[in-house]
Amino acid sequence: MATKAQRRKPPASAARVKHPQDYALMQRVAANDSAAVEELSQKFKPLILNVACKRGFRNEQEDVLQEVLVKAWKTAGRYDGNQSKLTTWMFRIVDRHTIDLLKSRNTLSRSARKTCSLNGSQIVSASTAAAPVDFHLADLLNRAPIADHEREILGLYYGAGMGFSTIAAMTGYTTPGAKSVGHRALQKIKHMPEVRRNINGGRIKTRS
Template identity: 30%
Template structure:
């Protein structure tokens, strides 16, 4: 499906690190840098598409098309104009619109959340969001490995509880229990951090 060593060896990158990886792709066609970008963004793009109504059978094809465009047009990204994440999800939105047009569906609804541009983020909000994300990541790192892994599969890769159970070979009830326990621990950790 997607090239990576294991479902559990996800690395969290800062936005600047991701932009540096794309720069390597743009300048040198660095396949290793692209593989890291792919590992980081492919599951997120897939989850985004799934949440926004893309048919399950089309998800992998659309993700591949998005990542091919990232490879082909890497040199077009300008960090002065916005974040890499925004650029990639704009590509995702456009690929989704193209898919809808190819299927001869009616024009997309102007009220579709995928078509509404995101408002600019205030710098204070961005700082707070970054700090909050770091606190959540720290709290996630404090969880037992099996709980953290299940949360990553569920919320970062967008897998259903049933898919997780099948993927790691545990009963569905055990997966649900671990998610519930992990949420309780996260909630307690984040409450202590006043988040």
């Protein structure tokens, strides 16, 4: 049975939206088209695994991948093809999901440290040590006064930790072209308070 998000009434035609190919794919995903779900998985697997690894979930990458894909499937009907490119939309999902996981991990870590203290021990294992939580880069980029293609490049570079050659292959740019787009976009958002606080040597520092 389709979820409420999947039943959401779409625009009249994919041809009328800003990103018709992305929109058409997500409409097929929302309709439970198995080929579309597989296409979505293969297209965004590198992005999801990169973010998961960067956020400290190297050993749980496959779990994060499946969880994010399920979220994307459940909310596929919400993608209207106008507000952002699908890459940006998917990055926003994995960004929020992994940050939620980090917050949960940090809560467990604080509980573990409290237990150790009560037992007279100050030792906290590496597996329960708190991990630094990234600031919400996806939300920042969503508010930034930049174009969708610029938002996409910055999200992949800073959020997913991808190199420009990988980004170029994923987005259709040349490597120099992807670098140029990223540089121009960064110049546009340097004035934002969140960016100024996280700028390091002209680059966004995504660790708090």
